[in-house]
Amino acid sequence: MKKFIIIFITIATLNACSNKQTEKTKTESPLTENTVTLTEAELKNAGIETNKPEQKNIASILRVNGKIDVPPQNMLSVSVPLGGYLKSTNLLPGMHISKGDVIAVMEDQEYITMQENYLTAKAGLILAEAEYNRQKELNASKASSDKIFQQAQNNYTTQKILVKSLSEKLKLISVNPDKLDETNLSRSISIYSPIDGYVSAVNVNIGKYVNPSDILFEIVNPQDIHLALTVFEKDINQLAIGQKIFAYTNSNPEKKYLCEIILIGKDLSHDRSIVVHCHFKNYDKTLIPGMFMNAEVEIQSANAVAVPSEAVLTFKNKQYVFVDKSNSGNHWYEMVEVVTGNTKNGFTAIKSENATALLQENIVTKGAYNLLMKMKNTEE
DSSP states (O other): OHHHHHHHHHHHHHHHHHHHHHHHHHHSOOOOTTEEEEOHHHHHHHTOEEEOOEEEEEEEEEEEEEEEEOOGGGEEEEOOTTOEEEEEOOOOTTOEEOTTOEEEEEEOHHHHHHHHHHHHHHHHHHHHHHHHHHHHHHHHTTSSOHHHHHHHHHHHHHHHHHHHHHHHHHHHTTOOGGGOOTTOOOSEEEEEOSSOEEEEEEOOOTTOEEOTTOOOEEEEOGGGOEEEEEEEGGGGGGOOTTOEEEEEOSSOTTSOEEEEEEEEOOOOOTTSEEEEEEEESSOOTTOOTTOEEEEEEEEEEEEEEEEEGGGOEEETTEEEEEEEOOBTTBEEEEEEEEOEEEEETTEEEEOSTTHHHHTTSOEEEESHHHHHHHHHHHHO
């Protein structure tokens, strides 16, 4: 009888423990490696906020790259039509210059010869004109023959052509023939900047002889800089003249520059791409010709399941959101892997197969990072 009582007590004790374990299992969260539980105190400190995903129109983004370019009319190569020796210059690459500034002084004995020839021809023109007028009067009264008059007329015309020709040559080297006389001949000439802009290249040094075909300086006017983007053949049909794009540099991707497509190329390169020219809406002097840039083009809008961007976490090269699975006073959250799409106005599209199912769930929209840290600390 005593043994029977002991066995009965043991069985009752085991049953009671079993019932308590079952009750405990029902009330606690089903813990897995992708779940995390919080106490009431932890929940308060974590700043958790939840909300259901939304259906939103989020534009598809085409990402391309290119570089800043300058149209030919805004680039200038400075040379000297008659050559000569560089006497002086103070230009350095990057220096700003204004239209009409003296950018170099050249000297050569040929300049003296040209001025001499012009003044000599101009003096000869005065003599030829006087002889022409004299012979014209004599021929009118038949005091001289037609042949002599025609010869005087020919000499006068020839001398006018010579003076005009030498005058234009002087203008090529920035010498004003109207202000030139025997008192102000010079072996030096000044080279003036024809545009406002920045010096992009200095190819000569003082004392060097340059030929007419040599380029002394290169000047760029960046006021009308363009963005030349490389777009592959498969994406060209999604672009149009007047379409807006946002460009940014690698060094400062947060700063966006609004641009507009002004020209789409017609020739495919060897890699099946086309150059698309865009115009900056606002000029920024920090943008330099030749600088590489990235650009984003909104090409279409699509209705998608979207969550606040801060709800999406990147962990081990994958994207996740936390789903609120709390019930019966227990606060637990499951980390669910997702595939993300485009982001716009603080919302990120969910493209994975579980997107529709997530519409019925409460997603952690704030404090998701705190949950990830708690889960990692628990695993460790």
